Every structure is written in C-alpha cells, then in structure tokens.
Amino acid sequence: MRPAAILTAVAGIGVVVGLIGAGGQRLGRTVDPNQTSEPAPDGGQAEGTTTPAPQPTTNPQASMNARAIDAASQFYPAAVDGKPLERVAAPEPEKPKATEEKEGTNLPRPVAESAGVLGFGDRRLQLADIIPTPADKVCTDPSGVEWPCGMLAKTNFRLFLRLRTVRCDLDSADWSGTVTTSCKIGTQDLSQWLVETGWADAADGSALVEAGTKAKQDQKGLHGEDPRKGVPVPGPLPDEPADPL
Structure with missing residues (x-):
C-alpha cells in the first residue's frame, strides 16, 4: 500500500473517533426539560429555545398595581347619592308620522255649465264664496258696447278645467240636486x-271680496271690454262628452 493512502486512512479513523467521543460527552449531560437547546455563548437566549411561563405568586405584596377593594364596589348596581342605579331601556327610534290624508272627495271630468257651476250628470255643484255668472249674461263695456260676457266666462272656465279631476270639500261623491x-x-x-x-263676482262677506275689488279696478273679465275685439271670432266649441256618471 502506498504511504499517502495509509496516512489518509489514519486521519479518517482519527476524525471518527473524535466525533464519537464528543457525542458521548453530550449524552452524559443532564437535560433540562424546560430548555430545548444549549444557551448561547454570550449568555443570551439561544435561537429555538422556549422561555418557561412565569408561575403565579402567592405573595400579595408581589402583585403590582393592585388596589384594595372598597366596600362600595362590592355591590351591583353602583349607588349614586345613596340610590342604586336603574337599568334604562334603550330609546326606540321615533317612527315617522303617518301622512294625514287630505279631506275631500275627488270628482272626475267636471263639466262647466257656467262660470261657477259644475255639472256631474243630473247633479250640480255650485262653488262657494262667489256669485256664479249665468251663461246668458250680457255685459256693457265702458264705451257702451254690449257683449256676451256670460258665455265667454263659461268658455274660459271650461278651458281652465280641461276636464281635470277636482277635489271638493265633500264627504262623498253621492249627493242629489245641487x-x-x-x-x-x-x-x-x-x-x-x-x-x-x-x-x-265675490259673494258679500267672503274672503274673496278684496280680490274681486282689484279685478274691477283692473277691468278684468266681466268688468272690461269684449276680449274678442280685433280678434277673429272662433267657431263654436265642440260638445262636451257625456258625463260617465
């Protein structure tokens, strides 16, 4: 065998013997159950170690930030001015107020029989606080010219209504006569x-008297001239549809 090979074999055997000896020394030590690894060389906590949880102390002086329990805190509920506190129920959210339905009755498709009188089949409804203008009324303008103001009043009232539903101060839509x-x-x-x-015209004593006085001063409607002056006379209005009621 060559000398180099012999030296290599001897060196390997020496390394193995050294490792076996070191392992035997390690196994001979007493293992601490609370320590899972060797302490660090500098005396600090080695990586991978678990610190044991602190055990509760039976020495009352060792407790920090402890205070004695006074007599008042032994009772529940607490007392204020000698009276115990009472549990108060949480306030309920305020419910929105129900919208009050307006009083009155809806009457569909009113027919203007004159300026101030509505027709619903064989029933009549006269508007309050006014003096209805008869359809055959004739007015005289400031220059002395007569004109059919009653018919024009009815026509303008019809154009304003346009067969829209009206809401009247009635308990129901069931009445007879006027x-x-x-x-x-x-x-x-x-x-x-x-x-x-x-x-x-406004009825005497009604809340519309002042408005009627102003209309006279401004010469509106019945109190002015024929509004058709200088305007081509239109043809007759078509007949109003029959009241379905």
Missing part, C-alpha cells in the same frame, strides 16, 4: 281663480 262647496285643482282654488280673473 250642493255648494269649495273645490280645487291641485292647490288652485276654483272660486279664487274665477274672482281674480274677473269671470265671477
């Missing part, structure tokens, strides 16, 4: 519209 009440289209009061445009 009834007198107030009516509106939306927020517009029909009696007020007739007086302000001058196509009907």
Whole structure:
C-alpha cells in the first residue's frame, strides 16, 4: 500500500473517533426539560429555545398595581347619592308620522255649465264664496258696447278645467240636486281663480271680496271690454262628452 493512502486512512479513523467521543460527552449531560437547546455563548437566549411561563405568586405584596377593594364596589348596581342605579331601556327610534290624508272627495271630468257651476250628470255643484255668472249674461263695456260676457266666462272656465279631476270639500261623491262647496285643482282654488280673473263676482262677506275689488279696478273679465275685439271670432266649441256618471 502506498504511504499517502495509509496516512489518509489514519486521519479518517482519527476524525471518527473524535466525533464519537464528543457525542458521548453530550449524552452524559443532564437535560433540562424546560430548555430545548444549549444557551448561547454570550449568555443570551439561544435561537429555538422556549422561555418557561412565569408561575403565579402567592405573595400579595408581589402583585403590582393592585388596589384594595372598597366596600362600595362590592355591590351591583353602583349607588349614586345613596340610590342604586336603574337599568334604562334603550330609546326606540321615533317612527315617522303617518301622512294625514287630505279631506275631500275627488270628482272626475267636471263639466262647466257656467262660470261657477259644475255639472256631474243630473247633479250640480255650485262653488262657494262667489256669485256664479249665468251663461246668458250680457255685459256693457265702458264705451257702451254690449257683449256676451256670460258665455265667454263659461268658455274660459271650461278651458281652465280641461276636464281635470277636482277635489271638493265633500264627504262623498253621492249627493242629489245641487250642493255648494269649495273645490280645487291641485292647490288652485276654483272660486279664487274665477274672482281674480274677473269671470265671477265675490259673494258679500267672503274672503274673496278684496280680490274681486282689484279685478274691477283692473277691468278684468266681466268688468272690461269684449276680449274678442280685433280678434277673429272662433267657431263654436265642440260638445262636451257625456258625463260617465
């Protein structure tokens, strides 16, 4: 055998013997169950070690930030001014107020029989607070010329209504003969519209007297000239449809 090979074999055997000896020394040590690895050479915590949880102390002086329990805190609920606190129920959210339905009755497709009188089949409704203008009324303008103001008042009232539904101060749509009440289209009061445009006079003592006085001063409607002057006379209006009621 060559000398180099012999030296290599001897060196390998020496390394193996050294490793076996080191392992035997390690196995001979007492293993701490709370320590899973050797301590670091600098005395710090070695990587991979688990620190044991601190054990509770039985020494009351060792507890930090401890305070004695006073007599008042032994009772529940706590007392204020000698009176125990009471549990108060959480307030319920306020419910929105129900919208009150406006009083009145809807009457569809009113027919203007005159400026101030509505027809519903064989029933009549006269608007309150005004003096209806008869359809055959004849007026005289400031220059002394007569003109059919009653027919024009009725025509203008019909054009304003346009067969829209009116809401009247009635308990129901069931009545007979003629009834007198107030009516509106939306927020517009029909009696007020007739007086302000001058196509009907306000009744004495009503809230529309002032509006009627202003319409006379402004020479509106019945209190002015024939509005057809200088305007071609239109043909007759088509017949109103029959009331389905």
